Amino acid sequence: MSVLVVGSTALDSIKTPKSENPRLLGGSASHAAVAASFFSPVKLVGVVGDDFPKRYVQLYKRHRIDLTGLQVVPGRTFHWSGEYEANMNNRRTLLTELGVFETFSPALPKSHRDAPFVLLANIAPSLQHHVLDQMEKPRFVAADTMDLWLNIALPDLLKLLKRLDAFVLNDSEAHQLTQEDNVFAALKKIHKLGPRFVIIKKGSHGSILSGPGGFFICPAYPLHKVVDPTGAGDSFVGGLMGYLATARGPIQTHVRRAMIYGSVVASFCCEGFGLLRTTRVSRKQIDQRVKELERLTRF
Amino acid sequence: MSVLVVGSTALDSIKTPKSENPRLLGGSASHAAVAASFFSPVKLVGVVGDDFPKRYVQLYKRHRIDLTGLQVVPGRTFHWSGEYEANMNNRRTLLTELGVFETFSPALPKSHRDAPFVLLANIAPSLQHHVLDQMEKPRFVAADTMDLWLNIALPDLLKLLKRLDAFVLNDSEAHQLTQEDNVFAALKKIHKLGPRFVIIKKGSHGSILSGPGGFFICPAYPLHKVVDPTGAGDSFVGGLMGYLATARGPIQTHVRRAMIYGSVVASFCCEGFGLLRTTRVSRKQIDQRVKELERLTRF
Numbered sequence: 096m097s098v099l100v101v102g103s104t105a106l107d108s109i110k111t112p113k114s115e116n117p118r119l120l121g122g123s124a125s126h127a128a129v130a131a132s133f134f135s136p137v138k139l140v141g142v143v144g145d146d147f148p149k150r151y152v153q154l155y156k157r158h159r160i161d162l163t164g165l166q167v168v169p170g171r172t173f174h175w176s177g178e179y180e181a182n183m184n185n186r187r188t189l190l191t192e193l194g195v196f197e198t199f200s201p202a203l204p205k206s207h208r209d210a211p212f213v214l215l216a217n218i219a220p221s222l223q224h225h226v227l228d229q230m231e232k233p234r235f236v237a238a239d240t241m242d243l244w245l246n247i248a249l250p251d252l253l254k255l256l257k258r259l260d261a262f263v264l265n266d267s268e269a270h271q272l273t274q275e276d277n278v279f280a281a282l283k284k285i286h287k288l289g290p291r292f293v294i295i296k297k298g299s300h301g302s303i304l305s306g307p308g309g310f311f312i313c314p315a316y317p318l319h320k321v322v323d324p325t326g327a328g329d330s331f332v333g334g335l336m337g338y339l340a341t342a343r344g345p346i347q348t349h350v351r352r353a354m355i356y357g358s359v360v361a362s363f364c365c366e367g368f369g370l371l372r373t374t375r376v377s378r379k380q381i382d383q384r385v386k387e388l389e390r391l392t393r394f
Numbered sequence: 395m396s397v398l399v400v401g402s403t404a405l406d407s408i409k410t411p412k413s414e415n416p417r418l419l420g421g422s423a424s425h426a427a428v429a430a431s432f433f434s435p436v437k438l439v440g441v442v443g444d445d446f447p448k449r450y451v452q453l454y455k456r457h458r459i460d461l462t463g464l465q466v467v468p469g470r471t472f473h474w475s476g477e478y479e480a481n482m483n484n485r486r487t488l489l490t491e492l493g494v495f496e497t498f499s500p501a502l503p504k505s506h507r508d509a510p511f512v513l514l515a516n517i518a519p520s521l522q523h524h525v526l527d528q529m530e531k532p533r534f535v536a537a538d539t540m541d542l543w544l545n546i547a548l549p550d551l552l553k554l555l556k557r558l559d560a561f562v563l564n565d566s567e568a569h570q571l572t573q574e575d576n577v578f579a580a581l582k583k584i585h586k587l588g589p590r591f592v593i594i595k596k597g598s599h600g601s602i603l604s605g606p607g608g609f610f611i612c613p614a615y616p617l618h619k620v621v622d623p624t625g626a627g628d629s630f631v632g633g634l635m636g637y638l639a640t641a642r643g644p645i646q647t648h649v650r651r652a653m654i655y656g657s658v659v660a661s662f663c664c665e666g667f668g669l670l671r672t673t674r675v676s677r678k679q680i681d682q683r684v685k686e687l688e689r690l691t692r693f
Contacts, residue, residue: 182575276481278598279618299577300599303616312690314611317602319578351693391611392691394650 096234096340097136097161100128100333101201101226102216104141104165108176109323109368110189116323119369120151121175123216123239126329129370130360131214131337132158133378138207140164140226142199144172154374163204170195183321203229212340215259216329217241220251227258235339235346237261237292239332245271253288260346261292263332269295278303279310292350294335296328304354308347313354314392316362316384323368327361330373334360352385359384395533395639396435396460399427399632400500400525401515403440403464407475408622408667409488415622418668419450420474422515422538425628428669429659430513430636431457432677437506439463439525441498443471453673462503469494482620502528511639514558515628516540519550526557534638534645536560536591538631544570552587559645560591562631568594577602578609591649593634595627603653607646612653613691615661615683622667626660629672633659651684658683 107121124141131137138161145167155162171194179186201222209231215223215238223238230236238259244252245268256262262285266278275281278295282305285293292306299318304311335350335357342349359381366372406420423440430436437460444466454461470493478485500521508530514522514537522537529535537558543551544567555561561584565577574580577594581604584592591605598617603610634649634656641648658680665671 184575276483277618277620279616283618297599300596301611310616310690311693312600312613312616313693314613314691317578317609317611319576319582321576355693389693391609392613394610394612394654394688 096211097138098131098212098214098336098340099138099140099207099210099230100124100131100214100216100336101140101222102127102214102218102329103173103196104139104143105173105175105196107325107369108174108190109325110176110178111183111323112181116368118148118174119371120154121326121369122173123218123326123329125370126326126364126373127214127216127333127336128155128160129158129373130330130333130357130364131340132160133334133360133376133381134337134356135212135340137161137337138164138210140201140203140207142166142168142195144168144170144195147172154370158374164201164207166199166202168195177325179323183324201226211235212336213237214332214336215239215255216332220244220248220255223255224251224258235260237263237332237336239263239328240268242268242271256285256289259290261294262290263294263296263328265296265298265328279305282310292346294354296331298324298327301358302331302354304350306347306350308350311351311354313351313358314388316359316388317391318362318365321365322372324365325369327364330364331357331361333357355385355388356381359388395510396437397430397511397513397635397639398437398439398506398509399423399430399513399515399635400439400521401426401517401628402472402495403438403442404472404474404495406624406668407473407489408624409475409477410482410622411480415667417447417473418670419453420625420668421472422517422625422628424669425625425663425672426513426515426632426635427454427459428457428672429629429632429656429663430639431459432633432659432675432680433636433655434511434639436460436636437463437509439500439502439506441465441467441494443467443469443494446471453669457673463500463506465498465501467494476624478622482623500525510534511635512536513631513635514538514554515631519543519547519554522554523550523557534559536562536631536635538562538627539567541567541570555584555588558589560593561589562593562595564595564597564627578604581609591645593653595630597623597626600657601630601653603649605646605649607649610650610653612650612657613687615658615687616690617661617664620664621671623664624668626663629663630656630660632656654684654687655680658687
């Protein structure tokens with residue numbers, strides 16, 4: 096079954112103390128779509144300007160991503176520029192040029208409206224709503240978010256939560272949303288806002304699922320060196336949704352394994368700038384790391 | 395088989411925004427010994443003053459802890475006082491009165507010298523050395539430490555590392571010792587300093603083992619509310635050593651499960667001030683949480 100992914104499609108310029116990487120393919124939808132493509136057919140919904148490099152269109156195509164929903168409009172592609180500190184934990188935004196993203200309205204091609212799995216990757220909650228408004232009874236809807244929307248679009252986000260099956264956010268966002276320091280107390284409060292499945296991402300500490308089957312403590316794959324964590328969270332949720340879309344039977348039966356797959360794709364994402372490492376990964380390499388995670392957590 | 399535990403035996407006065415808890419039984423050896431006592435016979439080595447409450451001696455005895463090695467000398471028992479912030483993550487020391495601990499020299503009774511399992515709980519590395527000097531070929535020696543010793547007794551600690559089978563420290567101490575932000579990179583460097591088994595504790599994020607069998611990602615038991623984390627790390631390593639001492643065959647076969655048991659005892663420790671919760675726990679309750687952790691991590 097296919098996954099519809101909507102989110103940002105951007106050019107990321109990523110600076111570290113050791114290197115500069117200008118205008119890499121980035122954005123929440125790019126990372127999530129590529130991650131999901133290892134498992135399922137993906138339909139991408141987004142917008143780019145007429146400066147969008149052809150090689151990035153080719154990259155999407157190599158991952159067999161359906162680009163019918165990718166609008167190409169006159170103007171400049173969304174450009175984000177950020178700088179990481181030596182430890183790769185702290186980053187600051189140097190520049191955000193919205194470009195064509197400023198007036199983006201995700202209009203869904205007819206062929207996209209019956210997609211069973213919908214991933215509302217990080218983007219303004221109003222646009223996430225707009226996508227859902229056009230869908231015909233999707234089977235499973237998940238959304239990611241970021242601190243910005245908690246700050247400037249909280250009412251929209253709270254309304255969105257009531258329309259979701261799964262909500263994915265990181266620990267600091269969970270704290271911001273619930274005023275709870277304790278992850279498990281925060282999960283409980285977020286369920287009350289709507290979603291049956293809530294996943295809190297904790298970076299290198301893994302992630303926690305709370306769902307109808309109880310909690311699941313999902314490990315992060317051990318990395319000795321993080322090259323660039325940009326897009327890791329998007330890769331996680333993309334891999335998760337891609338895997339879920341292939342699985343038969345109730346979501347609940349597969350969601351843990353789906354998180355493990357998401358976690359593994361995210362680990363590859365961190366090993367290169369932008370999507371450089373992820374795009375060179377094979378399904379076999381992903382399966383190997385999943386097996387390794389089994390060995391690393393068994394007791 | 396029995397576990398010899400040496401460390402601090404103290405009175406802890408713990409303040410939180412909601413309550414004050416004066417002169418609780420505390421200290422690294424108290425927490426570790428009680429934790430280990432759920433699994434194995436324990437011999438405690440420490441020192442207290444003549445002000446040490448009789449009820450705490452009774453508490454040790456209820457846990458069948460051998461007190462032959464507990465010196466009771468004229469003077470005041472080591473007293474630590476600290477205050478936690480509302481989120482229970484940040485604490486500051488209000489007062490440290492070393493008392494009889496200032497001149498403590500752990501002299502081992504003859505009956506203690508052939509203990510197969512030795513836990514050098516957090517205490518000055520020079521005292522940890524002094525205990526090892528008196529031991530007759532212990533089977534397995536583990537040590538814990540704290541940032542203070544990295545700051546003021548690093549040469550002693552580095553010498554100690556060459557005498558250990560297992561070294562346990564938290565993530566910020568691992569960073570301080572190796573200058574590595576990455577836990578897995580830090581583990582590699584710490585092995586080069588001596589120990590075959592290295593465990594990095596990450597509080598509510600669990601712990602990571604690196605040993606001859608590779609890595610193990612050990613979860614923390616999910617707690618919705620932390621009452622007092624004081625002694626959780628000591629309980630973890632105490633439970634771990636207590637469990638190891640009961641297991642037959644190579645350490646490597648049991649060390650993962652031992653960490654899980656340590657993690658569970660630490661979770662109980664966090665649910666009450668000082669040792670108030672831990673001392674009311676049954677082995678059955680511990681086994682239940684271990685089973686629950688199996689369910690929480692299976693995929």
